[in-house]
Amino acid sequence: xxxxxxxxxxxxxxxxxxxxxxxxxxxxxxxxxxxxxxxxxxxxxxxxxxxxxxxxxxxxxxxxxxxxxxxxxxxxxxxxxxxxxxxxxxxxxxxxxxxxxxxxxxxxxxxxxxxxxxxxxxxxxxxxxxxxxxxxxxxxxxxxxxxxxxxxxxxxxxxxxxxxxxxxxxxxxxxxxxxxxxxxxxxxxxxxxxxxxxxxxxxxxxxxxxxxxxxxxxxxxxxxxxxxxxxxxxxxxxxxxxxxxxxxxxxxxxxxxxxxxxxxxxxxxxxxxxxxxxxxxxxxxxxxxxxxxxxxxxxxxxxxxxxxxxxxxxxxxxxxxxxxxxxxxxxxxxxxxxxxxxxxxxxxxxxxxxxxxxxxxxxxxxxxxxxxxxxxxxxxxxxxxxxxxxxxxxxxxxxxxxxxxxxxxxxxxxxxxxxxxxxxxxxxxxxxxxxxxxxxxxxxxxxxxxxxxxxxxxxxxxxxxxxxxxxxxxxxxxxxxxxxxxxxxxxxxxxxxxxxxxxxx
Amino acid sequence: xxxxxxxxxxxxxxxxxxxxxxxxxxxxxxxxxxxxxxxxxxxxxxxxxxxxxxxxxxxxxxxxxxxxxxxxxxxxxxxxxxxxxxxxxxxxxxxxxxxxxxxxxxxxxxxxxxxxxxxxxxxxxxxxxxxxxxxxxxxxxxxxxxxxxxxxxxxxxxxxxxxx
Numbered sequence: 001x002x003x004x005x006x007x008x009x010x011x012x013x014x015x016x017x018x019x020x021x022x023x024x025x026x027x028x029x030x031x032x033x034x035x036x037x038x039x040x041x042x043x044x045x046x047x048x049x050x051x052x053x054x055x056x057x058x059x060x061x062x063x064x065x066x067x068x069x070x071x072x073x074x075x076x077x078x079x080x081x082x083x084x085x086x087x088x089x090x091x092x093x094x095x096x097x098x099x100x101x102x103x104x105x106x107x108x109x110x111x112x113x114x115x116x117x118x119x120x121x122x123x124x125x126x127x128x129x130x131x132x133x134x135x136x137x138x139x140x141x142x143x144x145x146x147x148x149x150x151x152x153x154x155x156x157x158x159x160x161x162x163x164x165x166x167x168x169x170x171x172x173x174x175x176x177x178x179x180x181x182x183x184x185x186x187x188x189x190x191x192x193x194x195x196x197x198x199x200x201x202x203x204x205x206x207x208x209x210x211x212x213x214x215x216x217x218x219x220x221x222x223x224x225x226x227x228x229x230x231x232x233x234x235x236x237x238x239x240x241x242x243x244x245x246x247x248x249x250x251x252x253x254x255x256x257x258x259x260x261x262x263x264x265x266x267x268x269x270x271x272x273x274x275x276x277x278x279x280x281x282x283x284x285x286x287x288x289x290x291x292x293x294x295x296x297x298x299x300x301x302x303x304x305x306x307x308x309x310x311x312x313x314x315x316x317x318x319x320x321x322x323x324x325x326x327x328x329x330x331x332x333x334x335x336x337x338x339x340x341x342x343x344x345x346x347x348x349x350x351x352x353x354x355x356x357x358x359x360x361x362x363x364x365x366x367x368x369x370x371x372x373x374x375x376x377x378x379x380x381x382x383x384x385x386x387x388x389x390x391x392x393x394x395x396x397x398x399x400x401x402x403x404x405x406x407x408x409x410x411x412x413x414x415x416x417x418x419x420x421x422x423x424x425x426x427x428x429x430x431x432x433x434x435x436x437x438x439x440x441x442x443x444x445x446x447x448x449x450x451x452x453x454x455x456x457x458x459x460x461x462x463x464x465x466x467x468x469x470x471x472x473x474x475x476x477x478x479x480x481x482x483x484x485x486x487x488x489x490x491x492x493x494x495x496x497x498x499x500x501x502x503x504x505x
Numbered sequence: 506x507x508x509x510x511x512x513x514x515x516x517x518x519x520x521x522x523x524x525x526x527x528x529x530x531x532x533x534x535x536x537x538x539x540x541x542x543x544x545x546x547x548x549x550x551x552x553x554x555x556x557x558x559x560x561x562x563x564x565x566x567x568x569x570x571x572x573x574x575x576x577x578x579x580x581x582x583x584x585x586x587x588x589x590x591x592x593x594x595x596x597x598x599x600x601x602x603x604x605x606x607x608x609x610x611x612x613x614x615x616x617x618x619x620x621x622x623x624x625x626x627x628x629x630x631x632x633x634x635x636x637x638x639x640x641x642x643x644x645x646x647x648x649x650x651x652x653x654x655x656x657x658x659x660x661x662x663x664x665x666x667x668x669x
Contacts, residue, residue, distance in 0.1 A: 442611075443607070443611045443635040443636055443641075444605060444606060444607040444608075444611060444635050444643065445605070445606045446603060446604065446605040446606070447603070447604040447605075448598075448601065448602065448603040448604070449601070449602040449603075450600070450601050450602075451600050451601070453602075454602060464607075464611075464635055464641065466635075466636040484606060488590075488592060488606055488608060491608045491610065491611065492590075492591060492592070492608055492610065
């Protein structure tokens with residue numbers, strides 16, 4: 001097998017069918033638009049006969065291009081790297097050495113899944129689009145590539161071939177989500193964004209509405225007219241109208257949350273394998289991903305405003321590899337603390353112990369923030385109250401109220417702590433979030449102070465973290481320097497290369 | 506904490522190394538180019554606006570003096586670096602102060618860059634890159650070119666020693 005390994009391979013031929021099908025699907029919309037604009041007058045059949053050869057040629061041309069692209073896309077699994085060559089007219093060759101591959105993830109969208117195909121992505125930590133990906137290989141081939149890359153990384157330069165060495169990985173399930181859990185999760189994922197978009201659309205397409213939404217004078221007239229009539233019906237009818245509108249928005253928001261969450265999280269499985277944490281999820285697009293435990297840089301424990309009261313939390317893993325655009329990997333999207341604790345333990349991290357000393361930001365840091373905001377926003381409020389009519393002054397005034405509330409909330413809820421092996425930072429508005437970072441795995445420490453901070457004696461600590469960021473604001477200057485001294489001592493003990501490669505060099 | 510430390514070295518014992526004095530001249534040169542453009546604009550405005558001589562010139566000259574004479578001096582005074590204890594420490598900022606530390610063991614790769622002006626002055630910028638997302642690269646301008654090269658070799662040697 002190892003001789004055959006060095007020759008170029010093509011992707012799965014069925015992948016060409018999938019690509020062609022997708023291309024046709026993309027053609028349908030422009031063709032539909034074209035047919036509406038061209039054929040909306042006159043007899044249809046005559047023109048159709050005239051256009052049909054062109055459409056046929058267009059489709060044939062596209063299929064031909066897809067076929068050529070398929071024949072020219074080859075990948076080579078070499079001794080030290082994976083090379084992909086592609087392109088019909090202009091050729092591109094990309095090579096990725098095994099040591100630089102952070103992880104191999106498999107992704108199945110609906111159509112390829114029907115054909116038993118996967119998209120194989122080689123994550124290099126380069127971030128998203130620069131990663132190498134192979135569209136579409138057979139499931140077995142994807143699995144084989146992944147196994148091969150992992151074995152190469154383990155240092156076994158030549159694998160004992162033939163007997164397809166990877167045995168059935170013994171996997172202990174760490175966390176799974178059944179349909180009931182996914183649906184509960186969906187309920188909490190109420191989508192405010194969709195409601196906002198709907199409201200925005202209402203504004204965009206208000207020319208379709210028979211009145212101007214934002215003209216307040218007209219509103220008064222309208223209320224004086226039919227509103228009067230509505231008021232005549234009594235408070236009950238008005239209340240029913242408002243409730244119906246709110247309910248509609250609520251139902252849309254909840255439904256969006258349910259559908260989106262189910263699509264993403266369906267049949268969620270997190271397992272512990274020899275190579276790390278393996279996660280599979282998705283209803284239509286199924287993803288299969290392995291997060292090597294030793295590459296975990298930090299953890300993030302999150303909860304929401306409402307779900308906190310039910311004890312629901314989410315655990316994210318911060319590492320160099322990216323998770324379909326997001327820098328953090330969902331390890332436990334929605335679970336109780338007793339379910340999360342074993343997963344945290346598996347990653348080699350620890351939840352904060354009870355005797356940890358938590359500190360909060362200095363009071364004068366919070367006060368300065370409010371005073372600064374007030375210095376700017378109060379004059380703006382006054383000016384807009386005098387010069388502008390309507391209720392425009394409410395906007396700066398509301399912003400000021402928000403800043404005050406935010407700082408008060410931060411004072412109550414933002415905490416930091418430095419443990420023996422880890423450091424902790426807790427913050428967040430509606431979503432309370434606790435970051436757990438390993439002291440050894442930090443990259444750099446930066447202490448920054450603005451002019452006011454220097455005058456008042458506090459500083460911000462910015463910590464460089466592979467794949468994430470961690471900031472602690474409003475620390476006393478002495479403490480910031482003391483933290484940095486302690487962190488630098490921890491960091492000096494290990495070289496980053498050793499941290500990435502379990503086996504060292 | 507009531508008396509605010511004027512220099513960061515008040516909070517940390519280790520001594521910072523000053524940048525190359527030529528860097529001050531470099532910053533002045535850059536500021537002078539900008540100041541020249543400002544002066545031309547001020548001159549045009551001076552002739553366009555009726556009134557006493559110096560109504561635009563005077564403020565413009567003050568701004569230019571601040572930019573060319575005072576600010577480079579302050580910036581130069583606040584900047585510094587240190588390579589003590591196997592870590593690179595970069596301190597900078599007149600108004601917004603920042604003090605960054607990168608242990609040699611975290612350096613992924615090192616750049617020594619020279620712009621056209623820097624080359625004229627024999628200066629260079631040393632940039633170290635880490636795997637972090639925040640502060641992924643820390644750059645230190647205003648080093649003598651040969652100093653930058655020695656620092657690069659020092660850091661490289663330290664990395665190699667660590668990994669062996």
